[in-house]
Amino acid sequence: MSHLRSSPPSSPSSELQEPPSVYCTPSPQSKATTPSPIARFFLSKQQSYSLKPSPLTTKHVLSRQQSSNTTFQHVSTPEFPYESVTAKTSARLMLKKHRRTSPAIWCSAIICLVFWVLFILLGITVLIIFLVVKPKIPILDTSHATLNVIYFDTPGNFNGDLTFVANFSNPNKKLDVRFEHAVMQLYFENDLIATQAIQPFSQRRKETGVVVIHFISSLVSLPPSHAKDLQTQVLSNKVFYSVKGMFKVRASLGALHFSYWLHGQCELQMSSPPSGSLMARTCKTKR
Template identity: 30%
Template sequence: MPRLTSRHGTSPFIWCAAIICALISIVVIFGGIVVFVGYMVIHPRVPILSVADAHLDLLKYDIVGVMQTQLTIVIRAENDNAKANALFDENEFKLSYEGKPIAILKADRFEVDKERSIYNHYLVQSYPIPLSPTMMQAIDFAVKQDVITFELKGGSKTRWRVGPLGSVKFECNLSCELRFRPSDHIYIPSPCTSAHKN
C-alpha cells in the first residue's frame, strides 16, 4: 500500500520574522557589549549631592502656636567623573520641622561638567505654620538650648552622558538634619551628603 507524504515549505513570513528577531538580538547584544566596555574604560563615579551651606534668615513664633520661618539652603552637585558629564534631573527636596512639612525645594534639570561642581541656592519661605502643643514644647526647648533642627529629605535622578555609548542612571538621595542657632541664625555645619567619596 503506497505511503502518502506531505511536504510543506516554511512560509516566507516566518523566515522574515526569524531574520528580524536575529538581527534585533545581535544589535542588543552588541549594544550591551559597547556600553559595558565604555563603562569599564570610563569607570564613572556616582555624582554627589551635599549641603554646602545654610542660614536661618527668619524664625518667628507666638503664644498662639504659629511659626514663620525663612531659610537659605545651598546644595552642591558634584561630578567627580573625569570623562563624562553628569545630568541632574527631577531635583526635589522636602524641608520639615518635627515631621511637619514646611516647603518643597525644586530645581530645573541641569548638567555638571566633568570634574566640576554647581551650587544651587534655595530660598525657603514658609507660610504661617500652625504648631501642635508638642511642637510648641519642642520649639521652646530648641530656643532655650539655642539649637533648632529641621529635616531635609529628597534628591535627584542622575545619569552620565557618555556620547554614543548611552547613559548610566543612578539616584542621589539626601536625608539629614539641618541645625541652626536661633540666637544668631547661624548654621551649625554637619555632614549631609548623598554618598561618601572613594
C-alpha cells in the same frame, strides 16, 4: 392374439455411461480452468524442482518477509478490502506532507534575532563604559546655612525662613553630568515644611558648583507635639532640620549618554534665629 409392444432399442451411449468425474467442470464465468490429474502431477513436480531454495535464498526470503511484515504492521487497513497494498505503497502512505513555513513566522524569527543582537551589543557597550570610564555619582554637600526666622501665629501654624547653600560636585574624570530635574525639600521631624525647585544646570568633569536655595515656610500646620518640640529646640539654641533632594542626572560621554535618579539628604543642626548658623551637618548621596 396378443400384440407384444417392443421397447425401443437403447442407444450405445446410454449403455456405456461414463462414471462421474471427481473434478467438476468449471463454469464459464470462472477465470481459470481446473487442470487434469496428469497435468497437476507434472506441474507439482516442476514447481518442486524449480522452487527448491538454497540456504542463502532462504535467508534472503525470510529477511524480506520479516521486513514486509514489519512494514505492514504500521499500515492501516485500506478503505477498499480488495485493494492490494504493497510495501512501497505503505511506505508512501506513512510519509507526511511537508508544510511550508509561513512568512509571518519568518518575520517573527528575524525580529527576535535582531532584538537579541541589539540587546547583546548594548550590554557589551554598557560593560565597556563601566570598566573603562568607571562612572561615579555626583555629590551633594553644604558648607553654609542660615536660619533667619521661626515663629508661630497660632499654636499649630508655623512660619520660617532658611537659606541653604548646596554644593554639587562631579567627581568623574571622563563624564559630564547635567541635572535635568531637581527638587529640594525641608523637613522637621518628617513633616514637610518647605519645597523649592532648582533650574536645570550642567557640570563638566571634576567641576564643583554652588546653588543657593531659599526655603520659606508660611502658615504650615504642624502636629501639636511637633510644634511643641520645635519651640523647645528654639529655646535650647539647637534646631534640627533635614534637607532632602531628588535629582534626575544625565551623564554624557561624547555621543553616548544615560540617565538615572539621584537622592541626596543633609541632616542640619542650626542655632536659634535671628542669626541662626550651621553648627553641624551630615550629608549623603545615593542612587
